[in-house]
Structure formats: C-alpha cells, structure tokens
Amino acid sequence: MMHCMTHSFLFLEYTTPPSYGSTTISSGSLSVDGKLIIAGPTTAASHTETKEDTENGWPQPTAARFTLKGATKADKASSAEINGSLGGLADKVDVMAEVPGFIKQIVAGAVGTKPYIYQVSFPYLRLC
Amino acid sequence: MAAEMEPLWTTDTLEDWKFDENKYSLQASKCSVEFSEADSSYTIKSTANPNSILDMKFRKTAPGYLIGKDGTSYYGTDQNNPWGRVRHAFWPRCEAEGSLRTKNGTIKLNGRGTFVHALQGMKPHHAGWSWSYS
Numbered sequence: 604m605m606h607c608m609t610h611s612f613l614f615l616e617y618t619t620p621p622s623y624g625s626t627t628i629s630s631g632s633l634s635v636d637g638k639l640i641i642a643g644p645t646t647a648a649s650h651t652e653t654k655e656d657t658e659n660g661w662p663q664p665t666a667a668r669f670t671l672k673g674a675t676k677a678d679k680a681s682s683a684e685i686n687g688s689l690g691g692l693a694d695k696v697d698v699m700a701e702v703p704g705f706i707k708q709i710v711a712g713a714v715g716t717k718p719y720i721y722q723v724s725f726p727y728l729r730l731c
Numbered sequence: 732m733a734a735e736m737e738p739l740w741t742t743d744t745l746e747d748w749k750f751d752e753n754k755y756s757l758q759a760s761k762c763s764v765e766f767s768e769a770d771s772s773y774t775i776k777s778t779a780n781p782n783s784i785l786d787m788k789f790r791k792t793a794p795g796y797l798i799g800k801d802g803t804s805y806y807g808t809d810q811n812n813p814w815g816r817v818r819h820a821f822w823p824r825c826e827a828e829g830s831l832r833t834k835n836g837t838i839k840l841n842g843r844g845t846f847v848h849a850l851q852g853m854k855p856h857h858a859g860w861s862w863s864y865s
Contacts, residue, residue, distance in 0.1 A: 604823070604865065606843035611793065611824035613845055617859035623806050625860070634793035634823045642796045642823075648863035669865045685865065694738035716856040722738070 605685060609635055612685055614669040616648050620715070631671045633683045641673040641681050651686075656695075656719075663721050665689055689723040696720040736835055743779040754850060773822075773846055775829075787829025789846040795822045806853065815853025822846040 605612045614631035632642035652666035668686040698718035699707050711717040748759035755766040761779040766772075771791040778784050797820050807814035827844030830837050851858060 604845040606824065606845075611843065611845065612865070613821060613823040614863070614865040615819065615821075615847070616863040618861045619806070620857060620860040622857065628804060629863075630798045630819075631865075632796060632821065632823045636792045636824065637794075639794050639796060639823070642821075644798055648865070650863070664863075667863070667865070669863075694740065696740045698742075714856060715860070718856075 610640075611635075612669075612671075612683065614645075614648060614671070614685075631669065633671055641671045641683060643673045645671050645673065652688075659697075659717060659719055661717070661719060663692075663695075691723070692721060693724045694720075694722040696722065736833075736838075739783060739833060741780040741783040745779060755848070782834050784832040785829070787827060787831070787840050789822065789825040789827050789844050791822045791825050791846070793822075793824035795820060797821070804858075806857070815857060816850075817852060817858050818850040820848040822848075 604614075611634050612631070613634075614629070616627060616629040618625060618627045627647050628644075629647050630644050633640045634642070648670075649668045650662070650664035650666070651668055653662035653664050655661075656663045666688045668684065671681075671683045673681055696719060698720060699710075699716075702710075707717075745759035745762050748757060748762075750757055751766075757764040759779075762777040763775070765774045767774070772788050774788045776786050801818070802820050803816050803818040805813035805816050823845055825844045825846050827840055827842055829840045831840055832838075
C-alpha cells in the first residue's frame, strides 16, 4: 500500500497452488478521502526485475509494476500505475522460522511450501 | 524521525479466541480487534508479545470495498460446495493513530494506513502459493 497526502494506492494479488490451478487473482484501488477513484479486479502485478535469493532459491523482486485498470463511477475508463525500483529490502521474514530446519526442508520438498516475506518500503518515493 | 531500529516481526498464537456473530470483531485472551460501526473504525490492542504491545485505531476515510459480489474466492470444482474459501474486505485509506511498545522504546503509529479484513477459511498453503502485495 502506498499513501501520500491526497491519494492511496492498494494492490493485493495471490496465486493459488498448482492443486488449485495456479490461478492469479489481482485486485486493487486508488482512493482519496471520501471517494474510490478506481477499485476492482485488475491485471497481474509484474516483477520487472528480480535477483536470486541464494538462501531460499526464491526470485526476490527488486523492481515491479502494479497497474490498476478500471472505470470510475462516471464510467470513464481509467488507469493508474506504480512502476519502478523497490529500493532496498527493509526486512526478509522467514514465516516458518519457528519450525525446525529439517521439517521445513521436508515440507518445502514435498509441497513446495517455503514462505518468505520480502518487505520493502519507500520513504522517499513521491506518489503525488 | 526515529533513529534506525532493527526490523521487528512478531507472530504469536492467540488463546481463548472468539469472533462476534458477523466475524467483524475478535476477542482473545491477550488481543482484541474491535469494529465500531458508529465510528467507522477498528481498534486493535495486543499484549500477546511483550516485545510488540500494540494499541491502535484505524478510522476509515475513503469508502471500503469488496471485489465481486461478496469479496470471496471459492476453491474447488463445484461453486455450490467449495472445498475452501477466503474473503477479503478493504479499507484502502484510513487515519491511523496509536503506539507500539517494544523493548527498544515506543513507536508512535500516527498517519495514514490501510486495513484489510481477511477471513481465511482453509489451510494457508492451499489458499495461496505466492503473493504480491503493495
């Protein structure tokens, strides 16, 4: 989520595991106080640049593009986009940190479950 | 501006938890997430972890929304008998106020925020495999 004085941009996307068809569901909104400018399902996020995380093998995104395409209440086609470098990593969270190492390995191998969170923040990005 | 701090991530199991009838609010032995319709706000308090004692409030300033007819993703081959479901409701723009007490000091949490109400009615690794959340 990105906020500035007047606008807020929110984007949520998840991809289901192969057992549920590896389906990507993307949604987001652009809002101001009192009003949704765009809100609804939208096109998939794009990791325009990644680098391999040698610790866990995931492609860590280092630049990304999030696009909102929709119609305003007045039915005018509208779009908004955030595109660029994600800056440095604020934190990398091993979601299963409390699980013993060898169990994590088994679960990762058997089901592909290897959850990490790459947390970024943009203290100096100008949205408005 | 606060001085640089180590990133902080805490995750704790809640005991004696229960939802209200609509599943908008949660009470647990050391944590509460409380919806106020009158105030268009959510108040979150937690002492579940002594290193992240939270007391904060989100007040909705832009309209909230759901995606589709009920904000719910149904999983499975039969829409009338889903194997699982997840539901999201969004308050994209809120005024946030409150504080987080950590062992390194108290952090004021005043400013703009986003509140997402998510009900995950299935095992997490079946619901999603990867996320892009911005």
